[in-house]
Amino acid sequence: MNITYEENLLTAENYRKFQEKMGWKQDGYDQIAKSLKNDLYDVVAVDAEEIVGMGRLVGDGSMY
Numbered sequence: 001m002n003i004t005y006e007e008n009l010l011t012a013e014n015y016r017k018f019q020e021k022m023g024w025k026q027d028g029y030d031q032i033a034k035s036l037k038n039d040l041y042d043v044v045a046v047d048a049e050e051i052v053g054m055g056r057l058v059g060d061g062s063m064y
Contacts, residue, residue: 003047010042010054018051 012033045053
């Protein structure tokens with residue numbers, strides 16, 4: 001494993017893929033996009049170009 005950390009990399013598409021991978025409830029793309037546009041900060045852990053972890057500082061006024 002060669003994990004790197006990237007800031008403010010989340011998009012609606014890769015967030016949704018991560019939800020699917022983790023077995024989480026699927027949110028709509030529009031809601032995800034609005035939420036990410038308004039979040040304060042996000043960070044992802046990446047291994048071999050695949051997101052393997054993420055964290056968000058929310059305050060987006062959309063989902064949380």
